[in-house]
Amino acid sequence: MAFVEFQEVRKEYHMGDSVIAAANGVNFIVEKGEFVVIVGPSGAGKTTILNMLGGMDNCTSGKIVVDGQEVSACNDRELTEYRRYDVGFVFQFYNLIQNLTALENVELASQICRNPLNPRTVLREVGLKERMDNFPAQLSGGEQQRVAIARALAKNPKLLLCDEPTGALDYRTGKQVLELLQQTCREFGRTVVVITHNQAFAAMADRVIHIHSGTVQDMTCNPNPVPAERIEW
């Protein structure tokens, strides 16, 4: 059985009288330790899929299984626990707590999970050894995103979900972040799912899932993924 499995997952939003299906029967699988890139144009339903995968949102129908656990059947509390122990999130806009330093932001996450990594070590590993005691406002975008990644990693999650992690970054820092994510996957064997509209990222993935209009258009496995530093966009 696959590590992550989506079976006919649907997500519908009610807008007044009309029903809009953000996910319209999504099916895919992800194996453990894979670097997965989900690509698709804006509004294709990528984020919806990620939200459902990350336990932030429920699906209307279908089945989502992560590491044997049926996430789609979880209640609020179980979802919270799932997020708490199994998932790490990286957002496009970092979502750091402004009033906490880089280190504290990481600590905030690490203090609530079972086998956290040392926040300092993680920060050092993401290259922020010198900026640990800085507030988010004092850090550059890339640095902030690295703090966000460190925060996600420090939780030692089964699954690292990244929603447009480079979306607010310039090319160079974006690349660095991608490198960091790939490195995490390769070195720690962690399953990483990256959502992007950027087709270029597909090259570096073990598995690429193409989303269009709320359905999986195509899912390809890439036997020879390119290292992140070599991809261009």
Add this chain to the structure above:
Amino acid sequence: MKAYGKVILRSITRSKARFFAIFAIMALGSGFFAGISATAPDMRQTVDSYLDRQNFMDVSLLSTLGFSKQDVQAVSHTKGVEAVMPTWSEDVMSHLANADEAIRMHALPEKGAEDTGSSSMNRPVLVSGRWPQNTQECVLDQKKSLVKQSLKLGDEVTVQEQNGQKLLKNTQFKVTGFVQSPMYLTFTLGNTNIGNGQLNRYMYVLPQTFSSSVYTQLAVKVKDAAQLNSFTQAYQDQVQPVCSRLTEVGKQRSPLRKQEIIAPEQKKLSDGRKAYDSQKISAEKQLSTAKEKLADASVQIEQNAEKLQDAQQQIAEGEKKLKEARTSYTANEAQYEQKKQEADTKLSAASQQLQAGRSTLQKAQEQIDSNKLQLDAQEKKLTDAKSELDQQSQKLSAAQTQLEASRRKLEESSGEVEQARQALAQLETAGQGATQEAASLRKMVETYEQQSAQLKTAEQTLEQNQQAFQQAQQSYKQQSAAAQPKLEQAQQKIADAENHIQKEQQKLDRGEASYQLQQQQAENQFTAAREKLSAAKAQIDQKTQELQQAKRQLASGQQQLAAAKTAFQENQKKYNQSQKDTQTKLAAAAQKLADGEKQLNALQNPVWHVLNRDKNLGYNSFTSDANRMQSISHMFPVFFFLVAALVVLTTMTRMVEEERSEIGAYKALGFSRKAIAGRYLLYALFVSLSGSLVGVVIGCMTLPTVCWNAYRLMYNAPAIVPRVNLFYSFISCLASTAITVVATFSACWAALQEKPAALLQPKAPKPGKRILLEHITPIWQRMNFSAKVTARNLFRYKKRLVMTVVGIAGCTSLMLTGFGLKDSISHIVSNQYTDLSLYNFDMNLKSSLTDSTKAILNDKSHISRWMQYAYRSADVKNAAEKTMSANLLVPEQAGDLPKFIRLRNRRSKATIPFGRNSVVVTEKLANRLKLKPGSKITLPDSSGKVYPFTVTGVTENYIYHYVYIDPQLYQQVTGETPQYRSLWGIHTGSGKADLNRDLGKQPEVSTVIFMDDIMKNFDNMIQALNSVVLVLIFCAGMLSFVVLYNLTNINITERCREMATLRVLGFYVHETAEYIYKETTILTWIGCAFGLVLGIFMHRAVISTVEVDVCMFGRSIAPLSYLWSILLTLGFTAVVDLLMFPKFKKINMVESLKSVD
């Protein structure tokens, strides 16, 4: 414009929490302000209309010599005077409710108490019963003070006029009703110069009850003053000129009035002088006659004394004579006795001789008698023998006769026998057949033979007997012949002896006769002598009696004389006395006359006292209470408005921030700043106006009533009619609207300054910052992660920090003030009666203590200790001539006082010594008169004369004001001995009822009051104050609720993204909530701490403002009150947290994280 309005309406419906926050804080702030501010005006309005309704006088005139009809005329013609009501009032004493009470009697208006004319002033309100209809009836005040109402309708009240006043026609009244008078607004009625100085009741009677033609008081109504509120300057301005004019009238009338009084008095005086002269003459005359009488009496006594002397002498002589007579009598008696004895001896000797003679005779007689007996015996023998012989001879003759008979028989039978023998022989011949007949015949023959034999023997015996008889007869004859001479001889001898005796007997008889004669003679002699003696004795006795009689007479004579002497002396004394008396009386009369003349000469012109309403105790204390209420109303609302401003500012700021992009859009669309700002301003205006209008109405309708009801515990006035005070409502609404508008404007001003492009951009989040605490490494390092986060967050939003802390502090302080107010008031009683007063019962006496009462008091099983003290209410004046009424208390023994009352400094608890020269005043009195040890004060003695004293100490005290004075010092300074007519005691607790009964029975005991009863009464009264405290607590609670609700609401909306992040990271809902609640809780604690400090000050300020004159409220707040304030504040926080919890659940992670902030 339609769309514009819609936007505003939508803003409201879209964010109910925000709308509620502003609405509530505005309602609360303006309602509280308007309500509290309206309280004082409402109170004044209520009392003013009450006074107008009862036509309360504007000016009261009193004069030292009363008012005549001319005075009344003069006053009524004074400019500005609308009406004058001449009336009477007098202070009298009565024994009511088991205590002596001072009562002020007032006359009802002439036209009746219901008359509404302007000249019927000070009309009392009938509470129950009916108005008096004759001079024997009265209405009393409706007494609601501490002592239980013991009088009921129909009871009799007997009053005594004091100080020689005689104004009343009648002193006994039936209570027909109970009233409430506008002259007495407070339950404390004031002072009087009778009794113990305290006025206990007032009474209204018909004016006819007063007999005097001189009025004691003129009640004056000032023209056009009634329309004005009495508590305003306008009223003062209206009344003051009239007062001045009346003072002038008084000065003019004064000498005239004096003349009115002097004229008749002078006449009286001259009459008196005449009477004195005539009386003096008659008295002198009386004295001289008495003197003469006395001289006569003296002479008589002397004469009588001489007479008595003579009598005494005579008696002495008589006594001497009697003595002599008695001596001779005794001698005679002795002689008589001797002679008698001698005679007796002689007589007894003679008697003995006679006796002896007689006994010899007796013996001789006896001899004779025995001889005679012997003779008789011999004669008898002879006779006996003869009679025997006779007998024998008879027997013999009888036997002869018998024998003869027998012989004849035999002879007769011898014929038969012969026949028988013949027959026998025939028979024998006849043969045998005739044997039987033969045998009987043989037998017959044999019997005949036997009998014939027997007869032969008997004849023989008879012969023998005849022979023996003849022999015996013979012997007898011989013997008799021999004895006869002898017998005759003996008989002769006896006869001789008898003769002899006869002769002797005769001799003896003669002797005896002579003896008897002699004896008779002697006895006769003696009897005569005895008679003489007894006659002499009788004489002597008589004489003695006579003498004694004489003596008795003498004694009585002497007694009489002595009595006469004493009587004389007494009369003499009396005379001297009456002489002296007459002289003193005359002197006194002369003095009186002189005094009268002097008085008359010294009679000063009467002084008119022109008293406006401020001089009325009830009116005055009401004025100051209303003013106090006013000052409170300035204190509290400031808080509410401050917090309201903060709430509105933060809320509106948040609103503007939330709608930042919208503002940007409006701006980009070309809306003017005015239009954009107007939207928010209108919103704010709408919310604040509606909120404050609702608040104002609620506040005005409730708060004045609640506060005035608490005040009415001390006032006799009608309830407030709730109304919306337009002035304060307007002010209140204006203030709250202004605050909201200013806050709103300042909130959107910054946003309006920005360029539309910038506005469309999300506002950069407030950057994190290191806080001061982080630099204190030791503390910071010890804090755990979440504590650090919380700490940093707290200081991140300073505006909210301030708002919360101020809001919570306000809430806590208000509650603490409320609770503290309750403590202060309720502790008065326990402080005064359990901490300070060591005594637990108080007694008032009518006269000095009797032994039986002392015995009860000295019973150690009930009463451990007691002391007497003198007590009077008096005016204390400080060096600056400021006066306050206080109780003057002089213990009988200075050293005893500290055993009954704790004299100590309130703060340091240090004991204040009391002993020689001590003058200790109570704290509030000291504060009011600015006294400290060493200050000079003056105190009046019981006659009102004023003496200086130096304060030696200030002691803690809560109820009433006291001046404790060392008795020696008091006597030394005033020269007056205090009347110790009150008593404190400490009873051991058990048997209170018995003690009360026993003491109450004592004739001199007027009242016995137990402190625990007083405490109970006080406690009941204070219960009512809880309503005020409740109002405070409720308002405070509302305040804290609104503040916390708003704060939490803003916190959540503002930090929605943060919350979402935390949720995404896997924080549970409750952990997310805690993240915020922790901050709220900490802020609540900080607010609480500030609030407690603030509360202490506020409580102090409020206490000193609301405190009534006679009490010092407790200055301390009970620990429990702090606890309650904290707990309630925390409780409100908890409620708000609970209400807000659902909001955390509703945070939408996806939505919150989508947008950039």
